[in-house]
Amino acid sequence: MLVGKKWIITVHKGYSDITCAVYKKISAHGYFALSLSPSTDILLYIFLDLITNEFFLISDQVHERLQNLTKKAGALFRETPKQLDRSFGLEIAKSRDQVLVMRQSIGPMREMVGKITRGEFALVSSATLPRFEDLYDRTISLIEVVDNHREEISDVGDILINVQTLSTNNIIRILTIISAIFLPLALIAEMYGTNFGKGFLIPGSSSAYGFYGMVAIMVCVAVGLIVIFRRRGWL
Numbered sequence: 084m085l086v087g088k089k090w091i092i093t094v095h096k097g098y099s100d101i102t103c104a105v106y107k108k109i110s111a112h113g114y115f116a117l118s119l120s121p122s123t124d125i126l127l128y129i130f131l132d133l134i135t136n137e138f139f140l141i142s143d144q145v146h147e148r149l150q151n152l153t154k155k156a157g158a159l160f161r162e163t164p165k166q167l168d169r170s171f172g173l174e175i176a177k178s179r180d181q182v183l184v185m186r187q188s189i190g191p192m193r194e195m196v197g198k199i200t201r202g203e204f205a206l207v208s209s210a211t212l213p214r215f216e217d218l219y220d221r222t223i224s225l226i227e228v229v230d231n232h233r234e235e236i237s238d239v240g241d242i243l244i245n246v247q248t249l250s251t252n253n254i255i256r257i258l259t260i261i262s263a264i265f266l267p268l269a270l271i272a273e274m275y276g277t278n279f280g281k282g283f284l285i286p287g288s289s290s291a292y293g294f295y296g297m298v299a300i301m302v303c304v305a306v307g308l309i310v311i312f313r314r315r316g317w318l
Contacts, residue, residue, distance in 0.1 A: 087206075088206060089123060090123070091130070101133050104133065105126075105129060122208070124207040124211045128218065131192070131215075135192075135222060135225065138185065139228075142185070142225065142228050142229060142232065145181060145185075146235075149235045149236065149239065152239050155171060156239050156242035159242075159243075159246040171243065182229055182232045182233055182236060189222060192222060193222040193226060196215055196219045200215050265305075267308070272301070
């Protein structure tokens with residue numbers, strides 16, 4: 084925004100909703116203070132006030148999205164560990180980028196409004212300074228809200244990492260238990276599949292029911308390990 088004694092030039096890309104809204108409001112004889120004594124500083128305040136309102140609206144939308152993400156992240160702990168939806172991480176990244184852009188945009192505006200409230204611009208009259216002081220307080224509140232959003236995004240990201248870690252630990256635990264069950268079974272199968280010479284006798288190898296006996300032993304070992312694991316709380 085370029086501000087002179089009797090003019091204001093706004094620079095933006097494409098169509099500007101705020102500029103058109105101010106124009107329509109003035110055309111309909113709105114903004115009572117501006118219609119009584121037209122001045123550049125009041126018009127500048129109107130522009131900055133509308134921009135601040137837009138930031139608050141966007142902040143409310145971001146807060147609502149973060150609340151939904153927090154609920155989804157909390158629900159992941161109650162669900163059966165499955166492959167996490169990739170869109171969840173994309174939503175977090177999108178919210179983080181949006182909050183970062185807001186923070187980068189609000190910071191310079193707060194500094195500019197702060198300079199105006201300190202009387203560093205001769206174009207702003209002393210009668211209009213209280214308006215900018217209120218606006219400065221709103222920009223500070225807005226930055227605090229945006230910083231809270233950043234903390235919320237960090238919390239949601241931590242929840243997602245914890246869920247992924249828990250899911251990975253569960254998978255590793257299940258695979259480890261399966262390996263522990265099949266390890267003695269593989270040992271028994273390898274022993275019975277080994278060729279021995281004379282003088283070695285494997286129990287049941289000479290019997291027609293030796294194979295079934297081996298299978299029964301393997302089943303008993305597997306069931307026994309499962310019972311032990313369940314009693315220890317590993318299953």
